[in-house]
Structures are given as structure tokens and as C-alpha cells.
Amino acid sequence: MPGILYIVPTPIGNLADITIRSINTLKTVDYILCEDTRQSLILLKEYNITKPLKSYHKFNEHKICSTIINDLKKGNNIALISDAGTPGISDAAFLLIKQCIENNIKIESLPGPTSIIPALLLSGFPTEPFIFFGFLPPKKRKKIINSLKELSYTSIIFESPHKLIKTLSELQQVLKPERKICICKELTKVHECVIRSTIKNITDEINKIKIKGEFVIVIAPNDF
Numbered sequence: 001m002p003g004i005l006y007i008v009p010t011p012i013g014n015l016a017d018i019t020i021r022s023i024n025t026l027k028t029v030d031y032i033l034c035e036d037t038r039q040s041l042i043l044l045k046e047y048n049i050t051k052p053l054k055s056y057h058k059f060n061e062h063k064i065c066s067t068i069i070n071d072l073k074k075g076n077n078i079a080l081i082s083d084a085g086t087p088g089i090s091d092a093a094f095l096l097i098k099q100c101i102e103n104n105i106k107i108e109s110l111p112g113p114t115s116i117i118p119a120l121l122l123s124g125f126p127t128e129p130f131i132f133f134g135f136l137p138p139k140k141r142k143k144i145i146n147s148l149k150e151l152s153y154t155s156i157i158f159e160s161p162h163k164l165i166k167t168l169s170e171l172q173q174v175l176k177p178e179r180k181i182c183i184c185k186e187l188t189k190v191h192e193c194v195i196r197s198t199i200k201n202i203t204d205e206i207n208k209i210k211i212k213g214e215f216v217i218v219i220a221p222n223d224f
Contacts, residue, residue: 002105003030003077007093009086009112013189015046017113023047025110030076033068035091039083056080058092065096072105086114090134090158115187116156119216122194123154123182126221130154136167145170148219155219161211168203171219175199180220186213 006025011017026032026049033056034040040053056064072078082091100107120127131151135158136144148155148171159167171181177200185193195205 001075002103003072003075004106004108005072005096005100006077006079007087007097007107007109008079008081009110009114010040010043010081010084012084012113012115012187013192015043017188018043018047019110019112022110022112023049026051026079026081028077029079030071031078033078033080033096035081035083040081051079056092056096061092061095065099068096069099069103069105072100073103084113086112089114089116113188115158115184115214115216118187119182119184119218120154120156122184122187123218123220124196125154125180125182125218125224127154130156132156134158135160141170145174148222149174150222152221152223154221154224157217157219159215159217161213161215164206164211164215165203167217168199168206171217172199172203175219176222179222180224182218182220184216184218185209187216 006029008022008025026044029051031052031054032040033054035057037053037055068078080087080093080096087093088097097107116132120130131153133144133155177198179199181197181199181202183195183202183206193209195202197205
């Protein structure tokens with residue numbers, strides 16, 4: 001019988017946010033696929049998980065995916081984790097999941113941590129419906145930002161520290177000055193920071209915090 005691919009979410013900051021089911025799964029699989037083995041070891045050591053680790057990320061997924069599929073066909077149970085959050089949400093996973101489906105290999109996606117829902121709730125903006133863009137792809141960046149102008153949904157964007165100011169500047173150029181946005185940083189961590197303001201005032205607020213780590217930008221609907 002083929003093995004099972006387990007999609008296992010990991011904490012986005014606070015190590016206590018992992019589920020009991022996730023811990024038990026990681027302890028029973030044959031090996032664990034992870035983005036950065038050094039980062040993953042911090043979590044695994046916390047819960048006395050000593051399974052073999054193999055590197056799996058967007059830069060090597062095409063090269064090793066067939067090997068993983070063969071291991072699953074041989075009956076190995078494999079867990080896929082990311083450095084933080086749910087694999088496949090702005091992290092490598094799509095290709096492996098797609099190939100598992102094509103090869104009739106069972107996949108179990110465990111529920112768990114993600115920064116999307118906490119940021120959405122902390123914003124105070126309408127939650128139904130909302131749209132998630134992830135990190136803006138360079139070729140579609142301008143088009144997506146322009147689409148926000150008339151969008152009547154709450155929108156969520158991921159952004160890296162070195163592009164944050166650029167993205168805020170681009171949003172200011174397109175959106176109305178009174179459009180409300182919320183920026184979340186280090187969610188679930190000791191120095192969690194949530195800034196709620198209008199697009200006109202948010203840049204001044206951003207200058208008061210250290211621009212480090214990934215950010216979640218939540219943009220209110222145009223009619224909110």
C-alpha cells in the first residue's frame with residue numbers, strides 16, 4: 001500500500017500553537033520534509049521529535065519531487081512542514097500535492113496555524129467575503145494593486161520587510177487617503193504589533209517600528 005503525505009502546519013511564532021495531532025503525526029511518519037532544517041529543529045526539539053529531515057523548498061521541489069513520490073509509493077509515510085504556518089500558503093507544496101493526486105496517493109491536510117485568519121480578525125474589517133493574494137507576483141503586482149481601488153472585499157497581502165515601504169507607497173498612489181488598512185507583524189510572538197490606520201497615516205506609524213520579519217497587510221473594502 002502507498003504511504004500517506006501529511007500536510008502539517010507549524011506555529012507562526014509561539015511554539016505552543018502546534019496541535020496534539022500534528023505532534024503525534026510528526027512522531028510517527030518515516031521522515032519530514034522541511035524548508036530549512038535548522039529552523040525546523042527548533043520546533044522538533046521542543047517536542048522531542050527525532051525523525052529524519054529532508055530539505056524541500058521552492059528551489060529544489062522540481063528536482064526531488066519524483067523521489068518523494070517513489071518513497072510514498074513504497075509505503076513511506078511523509079510529513080511536509082514549512083518554517084512557519086501551513087505548507088502551500090506562499091510556501092512550496094503545490095507541485096508535490098498535485099503529483100500525489102495524479103498518482104492516487106492519499107493526502108491528509110491537518111488544520112493548524114496560519115497568519116491569515118488572525119490578521120483578518122485583528123483588523124476589525126468585514127470577514128465575509130475576503131480575498132487573499134499572498135506575496136504579490138512581480139508581473140501582476142500593478143494589476144492587483146489597481147484592482148483594490150474598487151474591490152468591495154477585505155483583501156490580504158503578505159509582504160517582506162525590504163518591500164514594505166514600496167508597497168505602502170504604491171497603495172497610497174492608488175487608494176483613497178481615507179481607505180483603512182491594518183498591518184500585522186510578529187503575530188503570536190512576544191512583540192506582536194498591530195497597526196490600524198488610514199492609508200494616509202500608516203507610513204508615519206510604520207516608521208515607529210522595526211521593519212523586520214514578514215508582514216500581513218489587511219485592506220478594508222472600498223465602502224467600509
